[in-house]
Amino acid sequence: MQFLDVLRARKTTNGPFRPDPVTEEHQRLLMEVAGAAPSQLNSQPWRFVIIEDRQTIETIAAISGESMTKVMAEGTFFERYKPYFRFSEAEMEEKRNGMLFDQLPLLLRPFTKRVFTEQGQAMMNRLRVPQKLGEENRRLVEGSPLLLAVLLDRAEYRPGQLSSFYSLFSMGAAMENVWLTTGEIGMGIQFVSFPMEVPENWERIQRLLHVPDDLELMAVYRLGYLPENAKRPAIDWSSRQRKRPSQYVFRDTCETPESNWDS
Numbered sequence: 001m002q003f004l005d006v007l008r009a010r011k012t013t014n015g016p017f018r019p020d021p022v023t024e025e026h027q028r029l030l031m032e033v034a035g036a037a038p039s040q041l042n043s044q045p046w047r048f049v050i051i052e053d054r055q056t057i058e059t060i061a062a063i064s065g066e067s068m069t070k071v072m073a074e075g076t077f078f079e080r081y082k083p084y085f086r087f088s089e090a091e092m093e094e095k096r097n098g099m100l101f102d103q104l105p106l107l108l109r110p111f112t113k114r115v116f117t118e119q120g121q122a123m124m125n126r127l128r129v130p131q132k133l134g135e136e137n138r139r140l141v142e143g144s145p146l147l148l149a150v151l152l153d154r155a156e157y158r159p160g161q162l163s164s165f166y167s168l169f170s171m172g173a174a175m176e177n178v179w180l181t182t183g184e185i186g187m188g189i190q191f192v193s194f195p196m197e198v199p200e201n202w203e204r205i206q207r208l209l210h211v212p213d214d215l216e217l218m219a220v221y222r223l224g225y226l227p228e229n230a231k232r233p234a235i236d237w238s239s240r241q242r243k244r245p246s247q248y249v250f251r252d253t254c255e256t257p258e259s260n261w262d263s
């Protein structure tokens with residue numbers, strides 16, 4: 001693929017991966033491109049744990065499913081992220097950001113308008129939606145042939161100091177290289193982020209991975225090869241929409257949006 005095609009095709013995989021193990025050649029390539037990223041003073045503050053051990057993957061999957069059920073049942077997830085949830089094309093066209101929930105079980109569709117209300121939350125809990133979503137999330141993570149944990153060197157990543165911005169930026173650059181390269185080699189990638197929403201569960205993963213005191217666990221991803229004609233999860237979203245240039249590009253000062261590039 002041409003570079004710009006790879007870049008424009010980059011996306012997050014919400015669905016299942018093939019069970020096939022990720023080849024050692026591809027594991028090495030993903031870590032080579034991660035290591036090729038820019039970093040402040042070439043400090044390379046990132047560290048990675050490649051996880052193929054089934055027991056470890058199953059444990060992280062269970063923690064992820066539990067975490068999703070917890071934050072869904074308590075309503076904290078919806079409360080925290082509702083500014084990004086879209087339930088109509090019209091709303092998405094107007095905002096051009098966020099997640100469009102364009103795949104919902106029939107049963108839930110009538111509730112989309114009330115999903116952020118107490119009654120909506122009570123109804124979802126009565127229908128055991130948090131448990132169903134949690135179980136689907138557990139299966140999705142457990143079905144992944146490889147998890148990738150990303151850590152930062154605490155000598156570089158010092159929250160509250162400029163170095164923490166630099167380290168986070170560098171980590172993001174390294175992960176973008178990985179994200180782009182997955183597209184080039186027929187793989188997909190997704191954050192395993194629900195454990196991050198439940199601090200005690202994030203600590204369980206840190207213990208599971210024997211994270212030493214001089215490193216900070218920053219994120220966990222699931223990776224694998226993309227199946228042909230993958231079936232979308234029962235509840236799924238699309239997030240291909242992007243802002244128009246006039247919404248995020250300015251000319252010379254922030255007073256002058258770039259208005260000639262909107263298509």
Ligand SMILES: Cc1cc2nc3c(=O)[nH]c(=O)nc-3n(C[C@H](O)[C@H](O)[C@H](O)COP(=O)(O)O)c2cc1C
Nearest residue numbers: 010011012013014098099190191192193194239240
């Ligand atoms: C910092 C960060 C956190 C993210 N967290 C999640 C997440 O928790 N779950 C998920 O499925 N995707 C997550 N994503 C992926 C975004 O949802 C995705 O990049 C965005 O919706 C655009 O979709 P695309 O990646 O397919 O272009 C995250 C991305 C970033 C950069």
